[in-house]
Amino acid sequence: MDDLLIARSLFGTTMAFHIIFATIGVGLPLMILAAEILYQKTKDRDYAVMAKRWTKAFAVILGVGIPTGTIAGVQLTLLWPGFMEVIGLVMPLPFQIEIYAFFIEALFMSIYVYAAERIAPWLRILSLVFVGIGALSSAILITNVHAFQGTPAGFRYENGKFSDINPWEAFFNPSFFVTAGHVALSAYIVGAFVVASVAAFKMLKNRSDSTVYRFHQKALMMSLAIGGIFSFLTALNGHETAQYLHEYQPEKLAAAEGLFETQSYAPLTIGGFTDRESQSVKWGIEIPWALSFLAGNRFDTVVVGLNDFPEEWWPPLFVHTLFNAMVGIGVLLILIALIGVGWKKVWKKERFPKTLLWIFVISGPLAIIGIECGWIFACTGRQPWVIYRVLPTAEAATTAANLGILFVLFFCIYVILSIAVVFVLLYYFRKHPVLDDLKRNGTMISNTKS
Amino acid sequence: MTNALIAITILWGFVFIYAIMASMDFGAGFWSMVYLNRKKTRATNVANRYLSPTWEVTNTFIVALVVAVYSLFPKATNTLGTILLVPGSIILLLLALRSAFLVFSNIATEYKKPLTYISGITGIIIPGLLISVLPITHGQMVDYENGTAQLNFAKFLTSPNAYAFICFAIISTLFLSSLLLADYSKVSDEKEAYTVYLLQGKILGPLSLLTAFLIMLTLKREASWLYDRMMEDLLLLLLSTLLFFIGWASLFFPTSKTGEKGMPRIAVVTVTAQYLLASYVYGKAHLPYIVYPNVTIQSAFTDPITFRAVFFTYVVGFAILFPGFLYFWSLFMNDKRYLRQQ
Numbered sequence: 160m161d162d163l164l165i166a167r168s169l170f171g172t173t174m175a176f177h178i179i180f181a182t183i184g185v186g187l188p189l190m191i192l193a194a195e196i197l198y199q200k201t202k203d204r205d206y207a208v209m210a211k212r213w214t215k216a217f218a219v220i221l222g223v224g225i226p227t228g229t230i231a232g233v234q235l236t237l238l239w240p241g242f243m244e245v246i247g248l249v250m251p252l253p254f255q256i257e258i259y260a261f262f263i264e265a266l267f268m269s270i271y272v273y274a275a276e277r278i279a280p281w282l283r284i285l286s287l288v289f290v291g292i293g294a295l296s297s298a299i300l301i302t303n304v305h306a307f308q309g310t311p312a313g314f315r316y317e318n319g320k321f322s323d324i325n326p327w328e329a330f331f332n333p334s335f336f337v338t339a340g341h342v343a344l345s346a347y348i349v350g351a352f353v354v355a356s357v358a359a360f361k362m363l364k365n366r367s368d369s370t371v372y373r374f375h376q377k378a379l380m381m382s383l384a385i386g387g388i389f390s391f392l393t394a395l396n397g398h399e400t401a402q403y404l405h406e407y408q409p410e411k412l413a414a415a416e417g418l419f420e421t422q423s424y425a426p427l428t429i430g431g432f433t434d435r436e437s438q439s440v441k442w443g444i445e446i447p448w449a450l451s452f453l454a455g456n457r458f459d460t461v462v463v464g465l466n467d468f469p470e471e472w473w474p475p476l477f478v479h480t481l482f483n484a485m486v487g488i489g490v491l492l493i494l495i496a497l498i499g500v501g502w503k504k505v506w507k508k509e510r511f512p513k514t515l516l517w518i519f520v521i522s523g524p525l526a527i528i529g530i531e532c533g534w535i536f537a538c539t540g541r542q543p544w545v546i547y548r549v550l551p552t553a554e555a556a557t558t559a560a561n562l563g564i565l566f567v568l569f570f571c572i573y574v575i576l577s578i579a580v581v582f583v584l585l586y587y588f589r590k591h592p593v594l595d596d597l598k599r600n601g602t603m604i605s606n607t608k609s
Numbered sequence: 610m611t612n613a614l615i616a617i618t619i620l621w622g623f624v625f626i627y628a629i630m631a632s633m634d635f636g637a638g639f640w641s642m643v644y645l646n647r648k649k650t651r652a653t654n655v656a657n658r659y660l661s662p663t664w665e666v667t668n669t670f671i672v673a674l675v676v677a678v679y680s681l682f683p684k685a686t687n688t689l690g691t692i693l694l695v696p697g698s699i700i701l702l703l704l705a706l707r708s709a710f711l712v713f714s715n716i717a718t719e720y721k722k723p724l725t726y727i728s729g730i731t732g733i734i735i736p737g738l739l740i741s742v743l744p745i746t747h748g749q750m751v752d753y754e755n756g757t758a759q760l761n762f763a764k765f766l767t768s769p770n771a772y773a774f775i776c777f778a779i780i781s782t783l784f785l786s787s788l789l790l791a792d793y794s795k796v797s798d799e800k801e802a803y804t805v806y807l808l809q810g811k812i813l814g815p816l817s818l819l820t821a822f823l824i825m826l827t828l829k830r831e832a833s834w835l836y837d838r839m840m841e842d843l844l845l846l847l848l849s850t851l852l853f854f855i856g857w858a859s860l861f862f863p864t865s866k867t868g869e870k871g872m873p874r875i876a877v878v879t880v881t882a883q884y885l886l887a888s889y890v891y892g893k894a895h896l897p898y899i900v901y902p903n904v905t906i907q908s909a910f911t912d913p914i915t916f917r918a919v920f921f922t923y924v925v926g927f928a929i930l931f932p933g934f935l936y937f938w939s940l941f942m943n944d945k946r947y948l949r950q951q
Contacts, residue, residue: 218716239690244679248683259926265669269663273940
């Protein structure tokens with residue numbers, strides 16, 4: 160492997176690992192907040208117990224999310240000094256403002272956890288709102304940097320020199336809102352379906368007439384409702400994201416769809432593998448005219464194909480598969496949520512069949528695979544550029560050699576942390592079963608009443 | 610003051626705040642490990658009471674610091690990123706272990722011991738590595754090949770100055786955290802923990818001063834340009850030493866008629882002022898170089914319009930955050946209900 164590939168693999172591994180925790184870290188506070196609000200509304204103690212237990216899980220997740228985020232932030236400078244030089248010059252504001260989002264999240268997370276019993280309930284909820292805002296803003300802001308990489312703005316670049324720099328114009332680059340929205344919405348999907356997974360799994364392990372089963376069923380219904388809403392919103396926003404690609408990064412859309420020839424009435428190809436030799440997608444299902452409609456809301460929209468670009472500008476063609484996986488999972492999650500909510504509320508069924516529960520169990524891992532595919536598609540689809548048509552990835556990388564050892568070391572740390580975090584979560588929730596929390600919470604409240 | 614000078618002052622401010630907060634943080638983690646088996650002193654409890662709510666906030670400062678470097682001095686990122694790749698990566702690896710296992714040790718209580726050992730030991734190595742960034746920027750360990758900078762590990766590993774800095778950072782971490790925890794246990798009414806931390810402060814104080822002298826001694830041989838320029842402010846360095854002695858002596862003062870000894874709060878304040886003065890003299894002498902002799906604050910400085918925008922976010926950001934910090938402080942540093950919990 161050459162140094163560039165190792166640098167990309169190292170940073171890619173860091174990100175692939177970090178975004179699992181970062182995404183749950185954005186999604187979970189919304190679930191906790193929803194539980195807290197439901198508790199205040201219904202006075203059903205189960206929701207208070209949910210909020211308490213999810214907060215514990217959230218703290219553990221942050222224990223990995225924060226240090227891996229620190230690694231990602233610093234590794235950017237260590238591995239991509241050429242890129243960060245440009246970012247520092249033109250686009251430092253999102254990183255800068257993200258710091259304040261981190262501070263808000265860190266301050267109010269500690270207040271919510273360690274000062275909970277000393278502050279008024281409304282202040283507790285407010286702290287949680289701040290934690291949520293902090294987490295959400297940091298996701299939006301870091302995605303803004305990614306948006307800038309795809310649709311750079313706010314400077315002039317001539318003969319290797321940057322001039323007419325306007326950092327606020329860079330900040331509000333064309334794809335900021337649509338891209339950041341996509342990441343924020345999909346983070347809420349992940350938070351919700353991860354909760355749904357655990358709840359469904361617990362329902363499988365408990366008798367359907369037990370207190371524990373009913374507790375988890377409430378969590379499941381809540382997470383399916385929230386997950387469903389956000390899956391639907393993400394799909395709407397995803398459509399807009401694709402149209403932005405059509406407008407700003409046409410070769411990325413062409414690679415995503417395996418489209419070689421520029422054409423109107425372009426077909427949408429689902430599945431299959433893009434073949435460079437025959438310039439076609441093999442074993443895919445073609446839906447006539449659909450891509451044109453997707454790109455421009457009209458069937459006669461001309462969609463640019465890969466052949467209009469020099470081959471060295473083509474993104475890797477496997478992004479077609481990643482794109483399909485992301486969209487496919489998104490659609491599947493909408494269906495899962497609809498079936499789940501419909502089963503209970505429309506068909507008024509008393510119990511979920513085992514098969515359906517197992518489908519809910521895999522929804523969480525599916526959601527995570529979905530965001531991983533989406534993220535790899537978004538970054539690989541931009542290659543060979545680190546900043547679209549301005550800075551090639553190869554020129555941004557560090558000149559230092561011996562990255563191989565670092566790659567191995569970081570990989571080992573991520574393995575250790577993965578094992579440890581799973582172990583700690585399993586250990587904690589085995590030691591503190593739901594039933595204990597429900598009982599303790601019950602006596603605590605009846606004590607205060609008497 | 611030129612914009613570049615304002616920028617380096619902001620950066621230096623972050624370095625200083627992080628250095629003090631990280632010392633308290635890593636030190637508290639270390640002491641919480643050391644006294645794990647001596648439950649009676651409750652020294653571990655006091656350390657954790659401080660550490661649990663603060664570590665995330667402290668950690669944010671290191672990110673703020675790195676962001677400040679490349680947004681204020683983007684043209685230094687190439688050199689800094691390259692020469693700090695290996696030490697920076699090792700710091701990141703240790704920091705990941707430290708933070709994660711710190712959280713894990715509070716959740717998986719049955720495995721508290723091994724988890725605390727991992728976070729305590731990795732935590733005390735980190736300050737030593739963090740400070741090694743300073744001797745690296747002095748330039749004598751950096752080689753240039755076709756215009757790109759590379760860190761010369763042989764020179765780094767055989768540099769007495771680098772080892773002096775590392776010793777200084779570790780001893781200072783232990784010293785500062787002892788002072789803070791002495792003060793913290795005093796207001797928390799933890800008598801036995803107080804005695805423990807006070808004694809540590811008394812012993813570690815002179816050691817920290819000794820390592821500071823070691824730095825100057827080795828600096829004279831390895832980076833005489835820096836040494837000479839620091840000596841131009843000898844008066845401030847002497848004042849800094851005086852502040853140390855006031856702080857150290859305050860640990861022996863009687864505070865009440867019942868015979869209780871020590872005023873750790875005075876020590877925390879004067880010793881922080883001591884470090885502030887010394888680091889001011891060091892920073893001033895280091896100017897205008899970020900990495901001697903090729904990268905200066907002028908050559909690395911960002912675009913003036915970008916600087917204005919970044920400066921604006923600093924002012925607005927910290928104005929918004931300030932009440933949050935105050936509220937945080939009142940809940941965890943000043944609330945008797947939190948401090949005196951059992």
